[in-house]
Amino acid sequence: MQLVKQESEKASWKKEEFESVLYSQKTRYHHLHPFHRRMNEGLLTPTEIRNWAANRFYYQKNIPLKDAAIMSNCPHREVRREWIERIIDHDGRSQEEGGIEAWLQLGQAVGLSRSELLDERHVLPSVRYAVDAYVNFCRNSSWIIAIAASLTELFGPDAIKVRLAALESHYSWIDPAGFEYFRVRLKKAPRDAKYALNLVLQHCKSRDRQEQAVQALEFKCDLLWSQLDAIDRGETRPCVEEK
């Protein structure tokens, strides 16, 4: 009871303040991870790039599941009508369409077969746990808090611009046709992020709710970071056949 009292005594952040606290989480975003820094400096080996593409594909293939989980908890038809577009963007409507397909193209451009991407043979346990944690978070949280977790998209476009330029200039062995995923995200992420940000600003009014939203965004930043930790470390089991 005392806890509840203490919480309700905190004043809500004003819109600009709340927005600024959310943006300040950028310092946790994975563009600062040593692995991404080395990628941007052109220092990754083809094996490291392949390991990254194969593991990150596990994240990509789960995105429509987390967006469907958000929708399944969202009682607002007008929000679902917007959010469903994310699933369509990612799954596409036919064989060659969508973000998942584009990432498969990237994987093939870096030298992975379609089947070794799909069968998850390269997916490291820690990457799997981090991604599954995200999907479960979206299943078990209220829709607006799960949407707050998606706000890493606020930081995505800047990072993608740098990454795309780095991939194109430092990794000439990769067919640039494989970078279509990033080109599409550069167009779509700002629009998606703005819509999600406005929802969070609009629906998280109490200080408690605002703090939950910030925690969700931190959680998501940590989860992306943790994936890169695992990818950076790579396979450490001695008896596993080298991939």
Add this chain to the structure above:
Amino acid sequence: MQLVKQESEKASWKKEEFESVLYSQKTRYHHLHPFHRRMNEGLLTPTEIRNWAANRFYYQKNIPLKDAAIMSNCPHREVRREWIERIIDHDGRSQEEGGIEAWLQLGQAVGLSRSELLDERHVLPSVRYAVDAYVNFCRNSSWIIAIAASLTELFGPDAIKVRLAALESHYSWIDPAGFEYFRVRLKKAPRDAKYALNLVLQHCKSRDRQEQAVQALEFKCDLLWSQLDAIDRGETRPCVEEK
């Protein structure tokens, strides 16, 4: 261990046999419920019709949530690409579109205001529990078992044909424009049901899985039946203002 052995000893049903066991659940479908029989015979009062429309709306508004829950558990992109159409059919893309909107029109045609449908004031606790049980079942079951639960759609069109004719002939006080929901379902349900049936036949191969699918369909039939039990009984609390 013995249980597992016993289960695995059962032979799988052949496709035709499995299909026939699924169809045989029609005897549990709510077209046989006393309330629907009285509806079809023209015996319901306007108050009973309104109570039915308002309570059934709680089911309607939850359909996209259960379909999103199914999608959030489904790892097959090609299935998600089909299943997403159900959400679009029900939510629509803009204000006047979709099944939820069509049911709101029906509610208005029987004399309920839009706001009293949306604010759930007429929703009986037992109806709420039954509907919520369905959404939770779809959240917590494997996608194919949740899809098996949706196979009540196999029985829907026949029942809707009879219901629509009965509403049109016996309830002349209802503006027939309100029946658009049923006309659309008559077109879409057979297609939806056929797709779902083929998925279930294709993905439930072991006898255990086949029996789980049948149980899911029984569960769904019971849930629709239980809603009508509650609607038929109506409000029983003496101190609640008459609606």
